[in-house]
Amino acid sequence: MPSFGLTIAETARALGLSTDALRYYERDGLLLRAVPRSTSGHRRYEPQDLRWIELVTKLRSTGMPIRDVRRYAELVRAGEGNETARLELLHAHRRQVLADLAQVTAHLSAIDHKIGIYEDKLEGRSLSA
Amino acid sequence: MPSFGLTIAETARALGLSTDALRYYERDGLLLRAVPRSTSGHRRYEPQDLRWIELVTKLRSTGMPIRDVRRYAELVRAGEGNETARLELLHAHRRQVLADLAQVTAHLSAIDHKIGIYEDKLEGRSLSA
DNA sequence: GTCAGCCCTGGAGCGCACTCCAGGTCAAAC
DNA sequence: GTTTGACCTGGAGTGCGCTCCAGGGCTGAC
Incomplete structure (x- = not known):
């Protein structure tokens, strides 16, 4: 029985990224949280992850450097205020x-x-x- | 008595490039000709060189890859036809x-x-x- | 004649943003 | 039970476009 959420390959297809890029973004601190895993340790992307990564691709494709996306993600992770x-x-x-x-x-x-x-x-x- | 034309530093300043970039462009075949030299072997950029390099910067800053600029330069060097x-x-x-x-x-x-x-x-x- | 400043060359190095790979796990299909 | 295929990790490699450097030459000012 599958955990809910998309696999990394499905997510990559949906967002026009490579699976490597998705893993890279996560490792590099561009995401809001560690993507949840299935029991076997595979990533399962939930709607909130998709939405955030979509924003990341918009920032990136308008020329924002990775480092600034990371800073922005850090601010959002830090919570309100x-x-x-x-x-x-x-x-x-x-x-x-x-x-x-x-x-x-x-x-x-x-x-x-x-x-x-x-x-x-x-x-x-x-x-x- | 100076040969006519701008030095590499003057050219760089005028076009908003680095001297290294100017030498790199020349080496890499992006220019229409080898830039003429003074008796001491220093580059002297003439108006036609400036005009071409200005076009190169416009192509580059609109996202054309170096390789395509080189192809375009090759076509122009090949002459009419x-x-x-x-x-x-x-x-x-x-x-x-x-x-x-x-x-x-x-x-x-x-x-x-x-x-x-x-x-x-x-x-x-x-x-x- | 020596010093500073600008230039030369060839080649190594760098920052960015991925991309690729080896070696391994796991689960369903046969 | 073994094969297939998708996924995992850590780390090395890649392509682009410069950028930097060592070692050296010329020229003009002092």
Whole structure:
């Protein structure tokens, strides 16, 4: 009889991660708790674990370093009372993401300009390189 | 009497790179040509070198891997006739950047939502975690 | 002529974020 | 009862993109 919860492989598939990454996150302190185990010692991810890891992937994929995710997890693990610190960490990340987005957008438009030049060239309306 | 062109330190400052990165890019085939040297063997970056390296930094900072920048440089070095290939490389990169932007934007809004929750909490209008 | 400062080369080293592996356990399937 | 397959652990290895270093050369200021 299975304990409840998803196996590590199911969780990995559901979240688009590798099983190695899931184990790595746990070892590295990015999770809120040690993932519960079945009687045979296999991890069984519960909905709350899934939800947290999903947030972790969002922080990661917006460029937050592992070390900052860990700091955030530590704050949440520490329990209520440090909401201001959590908020500040998220705000700082938000500012960083917005700055990155602005830079990438600006540089993309320069690249678009380059693309336009090649397209003109290939249509025979040749301009400069 | 100085040869014309900027020294590696000046170039690094102007472009926001390190001198090591500039030498690395050259060694790794990301540039269009070997940077010209003064009589004493020091690099002297000319405007055309600056312009190209600036494009390289834009490609890099929008997430293009070194290897693809090198491929693009190779195409440009090969001379006219492969504009279609260059265009395709840039288009592929553009698609990737747009996809990344969309993902980051979507994930950012989830983070914003989280921020909103903490702000409500701190104002006493407590909701869920 | 010696000292400082900037540059050179080749090659080793580093931080990040995983990824891979060996050697082993356990449970269900045959 | 043995084979299969998913999982376990600790630790080594990998790819990327630089970054640092040792050992040395040139040049201009003093």
